[in-house]
């Protein structure tokens with residue numbers, strides 16, 4: 001299965017905080033990612049947001065306190081709790097944290113939590129001073145010691161007007177932690193991988209640089225897919241507009257030389273390197289200290305070669321077990337990719353057809369063929385970069401098992 005959240009059964013508990021409105025966005029994001037989301041609202045939460053809001057985004061019944069006493073009340077909590085892959089409580093109030101820490105069960109959500117054996121993720125939201133109170137901190141520690149994943153809270157403006165620690169983390173951040181949690185037993189559990197992504201920039205003067213059209217989308221999708229399979233990921237990135245996936249160690253670089261230095265620095269102890277970055281092959285031979293002014297004649301720009309990172313890795317004593325390259329080609333896709341696979345001593349190369357506008361740079365879809373040193377080729381169907389990433393990561397897991 002490509003998508004980590006596809007068909008996962010997630011209970012989303014929502015408790016009484018103004019941050020409830022953000023929970024609707026979280027429910028929507030989880031549903032769009034393919035999860036079956038059962039929402040349970042406490043009585044206080046239902047004062048802030050209506051169950052209909054959640055039903056509308058999840059397409060499923062949202063449960064309220066009435067369901068604890070409804071005609072299925074005696075089995076509802078057991079049914080919900082026992083079949084879940086994950087229990088998320090976002091926002092969680094100080095009161096519900098106390099209830100979960102002490103195992104009290106006085107509403108549908110806390111009864112369900114007691115009946116559930118799946119992992120628990122909580123995103124606290126509370127007003128000034130409540131989160132740092134020793135009672136709340138003790139409850140938090142109890143839950144953490146029992147294995148709960150705690151996301152946030154963050155500092156900032158609170159409903160009371162105070163600025164303090166207590167804002168619920170954004171739904172996108174919570175979603176990132178859900179990926180990390182659900183992926184932790186995946187096929188790359190315990191594996192350490194480096195992924196490079198994006199374009200490098202080679203400065204010409206303080207204002208200008210040479211770069212290329214790589215957006216970093218495929219590399220970032222690979223980093224997410226590796227996290228989804230439980231890998232420990234270092235993402236070495238060129239300058240992009242993208243947000244690194246939750247859980248990766250992020251290393252920001254600009255030039256090809258900086259990327260080479262970062263890759264070599266992090267190489268010892270790594271199981272795999274995936275070079276998805278579009279690295280400049282040439283850079284201006286000299287970088288002008290001051291802005292180059294326009295004169296009558298167009299300036300000549302002498303260029304010089306940059307190091308080939310994959311070639312440096314191929315001869316390095318710390319070369320990882322699996323090194324995977326990418327080849328973006330506008331012609332002779334397979335022949336060119338085969339040459340690079342051999343020359344750079346790779347375990348796999350992802351040949352990327354950039355001859356059409358729906359694949360390659362900037363877009364969310366891709367056309368790729370995977371090539372292996374024994375001559376095997378696998379053409380993937382036209383798909384999203386997320387699906388391509390999941391397929392590449394699955395092959396990586398296979399290579400590392402050998």
Ligand code: CTP
Nearest residue numbers: 275276277279280307308309310325326327328
């Ligand atoms: N690569 C690298 N260091 C470079 C250039 C490329 O490590 N200086 C890596 C890329 O990250 C990619 C693979 O080599 O994984 C192939 O990159 P590509 O630009 O397609 O090939 P080049 O070897 O640069 O050859 P050409 O530009 O002539 O196609």
